Amino acid sequence: MCKRRHNKGVTLTELMFVVAVAALITMVAIPTYDSVVKRTKRTEAHGALVDLANRMEKHFYSANSYVGASVATLMGSTTTESGYYQLQISAASATAYTLQAQPTGNFSDSECQTLTLDQAGNKGVTGGATKAASECW
DSSP: OOOOOOOOSOOHHHHHHHHHHHHHHHHHHHHHHHHHHHHHHHHHHHHHHHHHHHHHHHHHHHHSSSTTOOHHHHHSOSBOTTSSEEEEEEEEOSSOEEEEEEEOTTOOOTTTOEEEEETTOOEEEESSOSSOHHHHO
């Protein structure tokens, strides 16, 4: 009777196949994860800009002008909650304003750069953004 030998290991070909599949999954997963993280951080900036816009309207109703409002006095801080964006009032007159959220610190967003919001609710991007405002908001 002939006895068969049973190998308890894997062949080099099987191992290379597993490594190739893992590399392929990693190539897809990391950029997707990075994209999701950036969108999440942008969402924080959206919320902060809308909150600041509401506070600008309260300031307008009490002072009958947007002039004199500052992010520090209206919000208590010039950055978003997690500190990924710097908030500022880039233009303020008696009847109009433009708010900006600019990436700060270790966070950079070349796709959307600086997010903007004005008194009419117009949303935009500036600073050489590679995506349209509708994709960033």
